[in-house]
Amino acid sequence: MAHGQHANDAHSEHHIIPFGVYMKVFSALIALTVITVLAARVDFGAFGAAVAFGIATVKAVLVLAYFMHLKYDNMLNRVIIASGVFFLIVFYFFCIVDEITRIVEKNTL
Amino acid sequence: MSSADQHAHGTGHHYAHHFESAEHEYSSSKQGIWVFLCTEILMFGGLFVGYAVFHHMYPLLFKAGSTFVDWRMGAANTVVLLTSSLTMALGIYYAQKRDAAKSGLMLLITIACGAIFMVIKYFEYSHKIHLGLLPGSWFHGSLDVTFADGTVQRVENLPLYFSFYYMMTGLHGIHVLIGMSLIFWAWLRVRKNEFGPHYYTPVEGVGLFWHLVDLVWIYLFPLLYLVS
Numbered sequence: 001m002a003h004g005q006h007a008n009d010a011h012s013e014h015h016i017i018p019f020g021v022y023m024k025v026f027s028a029l030i031a032l033t034v035i036t037v038l039a040a041r042v043d044f045g046a047f048g049a050a051v052a053f054g055i056a057t058v059k060a061v062l063v064l065a066y067f068m069h070l071k072y073d074n075m076l077n078r079v080i081i082a083s084g085v086f087f088l089i090v091f092y093f094f095c096i097v098d099e100i101t102r103i104v105e106k107n108t109l
Numbered sequence: 110m111s112s113a114d115q116h117a118h119g120t121g122h123h124y125a126h127h128f129e130s131a132e133h134e135y136s137s138s139k140q141g142i143w144v145f146l147c148t149e150i151l152m153f154g155g156l157f158v159g160y161a162v163f164h165h166m167y168p169l170l171f172k173a174g175s176t177f178v179d180w181r182m183g184a185a186n187t188v189v190l191l192t193s194s195l196t197m198a199l200g201i202y203y204a205q206k207r208d209a210a211k212s213g214l215m216l217l218i219t220i221a222c223g224a225i226f227m228v229i230k231y232f233e234y235s236h237k238i239h240l241g242l243l244p245g246s247w248f249h250g251s252l253d254v255t256f257a258d259g260t261v262q263r264v265e266n267l268p269l270y271f272s273f274y275y276m277m278t279g280l281h282g283i284h285v286l287i288g289m290s291l292i293f294w295a296w297l298r299v300r301k302n303e304f305g306p307h308y309y310t311p312v313e314g315v316g317l318f319w320h321l322v323d324l325v326w327i328y329l330f331p332l333l334y335l336v337s
Binding site: 016017019037049053056073076083085091 | 135139140143147148150151155157158161165166180184187188191192197198202205206306313316317320323324327328330331332335336
């Protein structure tokens with residue numbers, strides 16, 4: 001922990017993200033929403049979901065980095081949130097591997 | 110008057126005795142919020158993984174279910190929530206700049222956006238409830254689904270789709286309502302001029318929660334409204 005370090009800059013002011021940066025991030029988020037809707041009309045075949053989730057992830061990173069200030073935050077908070085995402089991927093991975101390796105004689109639909 | 114001046118200069122708050130400094134208190138509080146947000150991701154994650162597994166098992170079911178949702182409603186709600194995230198961030202920005210009037214206004218706009226989101230959600234829900242499209246055993250609508258290409262097909266396990274739909278949007282909706290209440294609490298404190306560049310932890314914490322609600326919707330929107 002970096003307690004000693006914090007004690008020294010106890011009176012330092014936090015980084016304030018400029019107003020213009022917030023507006024740019026917001027514009028990018030709206031533009032990406034439009035792209036998400038337009039991309040859904042294009043047939044990417046099996047990659048349709050991947051494209052939609054890819055765009056959603058770019059939006060999520062923008063929100064995390066700027067609106068949630070992670071870009072200017074300490075490493076520990078980034079590790080905390082990354083660990084949540086990591087274990088979600090582990091959870092997803094094993095569930096989906098289980099599902100796709102099952103032998104089903106006849107699907108109900 | 111002197112006490113108002115004191116608050117206006119951000120000296121109204123003194124950090125608790127078990128912290129070394131105000132900065133230590135701020136970073137510890139924020140770390141607690143991030144740990145909580147981590148558990149939130151895992152809670153919503155369970156629903157997302159369940160959705161993925163069942164989507165793989167019954168692709169036709171989810172294609173059928175998606176014919177009952179209107180992407181324009183989802184897109185409108187996406188824009189509303191993104192706007193609310195911007196105003197939430199600006200609420201913190203003005204709190205950091207010790208501008209209580211603008212900070213309060215931004216928080217009120219954020220609450221209003223949350224209310225608009227819930228109203229749109231209400232119209233979506235009431236339409237589905239009217240058609241009997243309810244989760245699981247409460248379902249009493251028609252199992253015959255008209256697909257995008259005009260073909261009509263009977264989908265026996267259609268109620269399962271609505272179990273996912275209501276659980277995912279419902280849990281998210283509860284978060285929106287809780288978030289609105291928390292922002293209202295922050296607004297009450299902004300009105301009392303409690304915040305400044307050295308102390309704005311409650312607005313920051315509530316803001317982080319609100320942005321997480323937005324993050325979940327960023328994934329729910331393409332998942333429920335666009336991918337079929």
